[in-house]
Amino acid sequence: MKLQDYPRPKNDNGIGIHFRLDVTETNNKPFVSQGVEWLREINARWTLIAAQDWQQIGKAAAAVWAADVMPVCRLICKIDAQQIHWDTGVKMLTALGIPPYIQIFNEPGDEREWNKTPDLNKFGEKWADAAAIVFDAGGYPGVGAVLGKDEWLAAFNAVQTRGRTDIWNKAWFCLHNYGSNHPLNYPYDEVNQRGTPVSAQEYAQFEFSLPRDELNALRRTSAHPGATIHDDDTSILRFLEHKSWMVESLGFCLPMVGGEGGWEWGVEEDHRYPKLAPEQHAANHRAMFEWFRRGVLSNGDALPDELFSIAPWIMSDWGADDWWFGPLGTKQKTIDAVASIPKFTRKFSWNIQ
Secondary structure (H helix, E strand, O other): OOHHHOOOOOOOOOEEEEOOOOOOEOOOOEHHHHHHHHHHHOOOOEEEEEEOOHHHHHHHHHHHHHOOOEEEEEEOOOOOOOOOOHHHHHHHHHHOOOOOEEEEOOOOOOHHHOOOOOOHHHHHHHHHHHHHHHHHOOOEEEEOOOOOHHHHHHHHHHHHHOOOHHHHHOOEEEEEEEOOOOOOOOOOOHHHHHOEEOOHHHHHHHOOOOOHHHHHHHOEEOOOOOOOOOOOOOOOOOHHHHHHHHHHHHOOOOOEEEEEEEOOOOOOOOOOOOOOOHHHHHHHHHHHHHHHHHOEOOOOOEOOOOEOOEOOOOOOOOOOOOOOOOOOOOOHHHHHHHHOOOOOOOOOHHHOO
16 A cells, blocks of 8 residues: 555644543443543544454444544453454454454563563464454554564564565554654754863863863763764654654555554653653644644654644543543643644645645
8 A cells, every 4th residue: 555545534644642531431430531532623634543342443443433533442362372362453443444453462562461481482473363363354453562673573573584574565663652751853953963061060060070171071971973863763753763664664554543652741851851841842742733733843853744733641541641631630731731732634645745
């Protein structure tokens, strides 16, 4: 398939978010309906729905699809589970008239995704077999949020070994582009490239105990001149690295669809940068989604056609990162910032004369 032939939502703008985790829908607990209202509030057109069984997924996907939002569906299961009926999910979504985007497994390097010890070769084999089932049933098999090149190659090589390269004609890549407390253009930003000046107090501590050349070197710390996304991919731009893996092995890049990502609430992992403040959480998410409106990434590159959507973690029912009604409250500044983006339909290269 050509990129333009993959299904996309009406008035596609690339804006997404991971759907809430509780997909109960009853008179007393209308959680799916509430989630749909939240999607409308930020004008989202994509969402990742994750649930324990296909029936739950189907009910939530139908409600989302009726609101002109593309549901991307993930069955929550262990990678080494005995038997998973992937074709059931495809047939169910197809019967509902919903394009069956099926994420197959999730972050294979994470111990929580396994009953036993993670095994990348086994992941590759299991993914290839499941992808063939999804493909043969008429679905779109999603590479389950691999975070390392070795994980991608495990899936790629297993497909090639089985002689099922036809799978790549309808496959897609599930993107988890977490930004830590890094700025939008990391690792191309000034702090990472040139380092950060040490404080006056730190400098005074060594002023009379180090040779002058070492003292001058101390003036700037943690400098990584010339660093690219291939040197450090803890960045919302990590899809640029994923694209290079696919082009190198496949010869082209699959569509990349958001599953998780963005900035976690109050994250403080890299001490060269300040703890992420609520105001920055809001501003960063708006600026990231503006890529789709303006057609330009934070590092100045053109928005790749292959980047279909981004879906930050998470709408609700998880914890501190919940955008709505979490234990740390509703992230109203972030919601308002994203909602304030003028309505638009994203343009691809084939839309531009």
